[in-house]
Structures are given as C-alpha cells and as structure tokens.
Amino acid sequence: MKLIVLGLNHHTAPLAVRELLAFGPAELGGALQQLVDAPGVHEAMIVSTCNRTELYCNAEDGDAVAHWLAQLRHRQPDELDGYLYRLEGEEAVRHAYRVACGLDSMVLGETQILGQLKDAERVARDAGTLGTLLNGLFQRAFAVAKDVRSQTRIGAASVSMAAATVRLAERIFPSVAECRVLLIGAGEMIELCATHIHAQQPQALVVANRTLERGAALASRYGGEAMLLKDLPERIAEFDVVVSSTASALPIVGKGMMERAIKRRKHRPVFMVDLAVPRDVEAEVAQLDDVYLFTVDDLAEVVREGLESRQSEAALAEAMVTERLGEFQQWLAGRALVPTIRELRDHAERIQRKELERAKKQLAAGADAEQVLEDLARQISNKFLHAPLAALNAAQGEQQAELVETVRRLYRLHDPD
Structure with missing residues (x-):
C-alpha cells in the first residue's frame, strides 16, 4: 500500500487555476470511478472546496494520478506542475491530519474543512473507492482533529469567511442593517453567511436557489424570503449586498446582467462576494463602476485577523499531529503483516484438520x-x-x-x- 496525495490549494495556485481543477458534487462519483480505473490506482478520495482540490490515493505511482487529472481537464501534465504538490508516505499522512485540523486552511483553525472532509469520505465510500488504507487514514485524521479541537484553542478568535463578508460589506455601507441582501445558493457556506448577516438585521434577506423549496427552507429560518435563480435578471437590481456560493459549473451572474442592474439602481453601489469555485460571478463584473466584487482570495487579508493570537495554539496542534503520525505508521506496519499471519494460521489449521481426521478414523476402527x-x-x-x-x-x-x-x-x- 502506498499513500499518495496530489493537489493544489490557495497557497500554490490562484483562483483561476483552482476553479479549472475543481470538482462539482454531481461529477465526484463518476470521477472517482474513473480514477480507480487508472493504471496502478487501487483506492481514491477527492476533496474539492473553494480553497483546495486534493486527490488521496492508494496507488503504485503518483505519475499515473497526475496524468489522469491533467487528461480529465484537457491539459498537459507540465501545464499543472507548477501548481500541484505531490506528497507520499508519512508526509501525505501529516498533510491529511493538518488539513482535518484546519492547520492548512486560509482561516487558521476553521472547522468547516472537517465537515467537507467527512463529506468527501462519504462520497468515496458510496462510490466504492474507499479501501483499507484511506479508511484507516481518515478515521485517524478525524480523531486527531477532534482532539485538537478539545485540547487547544486554535479556533478561538478566528474570522470565518462568512464573518469576513459582513466586515467587508461595512466598509462599503455604513451598516448592513440599511441593506437589502441577496444570498445565491442554499448550501453550508450560504447558511453560515445567513447566520452572520441575519444578526445585523438587514432591511431584507432573500435566498435565490434553483429549487424554491430548498431556498424557502433556508430563508424561513432567518425571517427571509426565497426566489428562483431564473428570476435574477429581473430582481438583482433590488439588492445592495449579493453573496453567492453554488456548485454551478458556469457563472450565474454575468457582466451584462450587472450592467443593466447598475443602470436601474442609478449607480448606487453594489457589494458582491463570490465564494464559489468555479466562480459564480464573471470576473469582468469587477471592472464595472459602482460594483465592489470580492472573491475567496480577496478575503484573505480579513480572515487573517486574529491570526497572531492563534499561532501558539497552532504550535500545540502541530505537536499533536506529529505525535499521532507514529500511531498511523504502526497501524500500517501491522496491516502489512496481515497476509502472512493469515497464511500461517491457515497452514496450522490445515495440519490440524488433516491429523484430526486421521485420528477419528483410527478411533472408529477400534484403536x-x-x-x-x-x-x-x-x-x-x-x-x-x-x-x-x-x-x-x-x-x-x-x-x-x-x-x-x-x-x-x-x-x-x-x-x-
């Protein structure tokens, strides 16, 4: 068994590259099946968030994994080399533990990544691509993350992406309480944003989603209303703050749509945050006067607030990760012995059965x-x-x-x- 991690994140690749290699929820199952069909790949799990895309594999050769990813996205492998990191063995285990603990996140110590890892593990399990090695790795990674949460204060004073959205909005408007807010999507990130924005008591809170039922379910929890995505062109001009985070493979809000909206708003400013990867809002929208568009990478400065106070806790968490690496290596070594132990037991049982059968025949014959x-x-x-x-x-x-x-x-x- 050989553990290989191939990936890129906000440290190694800009948003334009991350969105190129991102996986939407609808394609994950099929992609996992294709990946384990690649030469020498025995197990696979894919983690794809706004800040990272990572392939965790039990594979004989990392080159096969890199070739598969490049081919899937219609790129030559050398086009991606400058953005990808490849980790094997103990370094791959350390990386998985650090990711689960929030030590590799844009928001140091954030907890959302742990839920995203658990979702990725569930998808791989359902797809049948999660085997002994990856299951053992992530069950231990989840346990390490739980211990880090309970034994350190790494998450204290952290500024989440959702909280950063509110802080940025207040740099454009005197108060969010004076704004009409539109949330596009109904997933976990939008729900986090809804929690923070609702606390500011905006004039209106509207959730736009592909299905009205799911949007209404979210909106009702925060005293808002729901609308369909197809109605965006007619209604987007109503809103001062627009936050979007969907799993769409194509942009939902285009430059033309916002040009018309700004004209109808008589050039009153619009604050927009695009938390999706791939992006929900066309990059050209940022060129428009009176539109203040921020992406996940633009939020980096804000989310780093409070970082200094968490650095000492991060050092404790890193020490816990290092300590737990040995446990995984011991488990892995034990797994390598399993075939030999099984064969030895089978050999002993064959001797036992054969000689016992001989003895029974002798007793039956009156010996x-x-x-x-x-x-x-x-x-x-x-x-x-x-x-x-x-x-x-x-x-x-x-x-x-x-x-x-x-x-x-x-x-x-x-x-x-």
Whole structure:
C-alpha cells in the first residue's frame, strides 16, 4: 500500500487555476470511478472546496494520478506542475491530519474543512473507492482533529469567511442593517453567511436557489424570503449586498446582467462576494463602476485577523499531529503483516484438520485411544516443525546463524549454556 496525495490549494495556485481543477458534487462519483480505473490506482478520495482540490490515493505511482487529472481537464501534465504538490508516505499522512485540523486552511483553525472532509469520505465510500488504507487514514485524521479541537484553542478568535463578508460589506455601507441582501445558493457556506448577516438585521434577506423549496427552507429560518435563480435578471437590481456560493459549473451572474442592474439602481453601489469555485460571478463584473466584487482570495487579508493570537495554539496542534503520525505508521506496519499471519494460521489449521481426521478414523476402527492421542500430538508437532527445521538444515554460514537467532526468538528458546 502506498499513500499518495496530489493537489493544489490557495497557497500554490490562484483562483483561476483552482476553479479549472475543481470538482462539482454531481461529477465526484463518476470521477472517482474513473480514477480507480487508472493504471496502478487501487483506492481514491477527492476533496474539492473553494480553497483546495486534493486527490488521496492508494496507488503504485503518483505519475499515473497526475496524468489522469491533467487528461480529465484537457491539459498537459507540465501545464499543472507548477501548481500541484505531490506528497507520499508519512508526509501525505501529516498533510491529511493538518488539513482535518484546519492547520492548512486560509482561516487558521476553521472547522468547516472537517465537515467537507467527512463529506468527501462519504462520497468515496458510496462510490466504492474507499479501501483499507484511506479508511484507516481518515478515521485517524478525524480523531486527531477532534482532539485538537478539545485540547487547544486554535479556533478561538478566528474570522470565518462568512464573518469576513459582513466586515467587508461595512466598509462599503455604513451598516448592513440599511441593506437589502441577496444570498445565491442554499448550501453550508450560504447558511453560515445567513447566520452572520441575519444578526445585523438587514432591511431584507432573500435566498435565490434553483429549487424554491430548498431556498424557502433556508430563508424561513432567518425571517427571509426565497426566489428562483431564473428570476435574477429581473430582481438583482433590488439588492445592495449579493453573496453567492453554488456548485454551478458556469457563472450565474454575468457582466451584462450587472450592467443593466447598475443602470436601474442609478449607480448606487453594489457589494458582491463570490465564494464559489468555479466562480459564480464573471470576473469582468469587477471592472464595472459602482460594483465592489470580492472573491475567496480577496478575503484573505480579513480572515487573517486574529491570526497572531492563534499561532501558539497552532504550535500545540502541530505537536499533536506529529505525535499521532507514529500511531498511523504502526497501524500500517501491522496491516502489512496481515497476509502472512493469515497464511500461517491457515497452514496450522490445515495440519490440524488433516491429523484430526486421521485420528477419528483410527478411533472408529477400534484403536487404543491413548495411543491415538499420542500419535495425534506427535504428528501435529512434526508437521508444524518440518518447514523451520528443513530451513535450518539447508542454511549455511551467516544465513544459518541469522535463522537460528530468529527461530530462538520466535519460539522463546533459552540460550544454551
């Protein structure tokens, strides 16, 4: 088993590259099936968020994984080399633990990534691409993350993406309470934004979604209303603040739509935050006067607030990750022994069954029971000792000495006087 992580994140790649390699929820299952069909790939799990796309694999060769990803996105492998990191073995385990603990996130110590990892693990399990290695890795990663949360204060004073959205809005408008707010999407990130924005008591809070039912369910929890995405062109001019986070593969809000909206608003400013990867709002919208468009990368400065106070806690979390690496390596080493242990047990059971069957036949034929039991014990011992004794007799020189030492240790024999 060889653990390989291939990925990119907000540290190694700009938004334009991250959205190129992002996976939407609808394509994950099929992509996982294709990945495990790649040469030498035995297990796979894909994590795709606004800040990272990572492929966790049990594979013989990382090149096969990189080639598969480039081919899937119609790129040459060398086009992606400058953005991708490839980790193997212990470094791959450390990375998985750090990601689960929020140590590799744009918002140091944030908890949302743990839920995203659990979702990715569930998708891989449902797709049948999660095997012994990846299951063992992520069950331990989740346990480490839980301990870090309970034993450190790494998440204290952190500024979430949702909270940063409110802070930025207040740089454009005196107060969010004076604004009409539109949330596009109904997923976890939008719900987090709804929580923060609702606390500011905006004039109106509207959720736009592809299905009215799901949008209404979210909006009702925050005293808002729902609308359909198809109605955006007619209604987007009503809103001062627009926050979008969907799983759409194509932009939902285009430059033309916002040009018309600004004209109808008589050039009153609009604050927009696009938290989606791939982006929901065309990049050209940022060129428009009176539109203040921010992406996930633009929020980096705001979310780093409070970072200094969490650095000491992060050091404690890093130490916990390092300590737990040894446990995983021990488990992995134990897994490597499983086939040999199983074969040894099977060998012993075959000898036992064969000799027991012979003894039963002798007893049925009227043989002396005590003699049959003595023969049974002797035959089992002889047959089980035959292979190691033959190996000792056949070995010579240094090899024989090593075998002697090994046998004496295995059978706990006392050293000769």
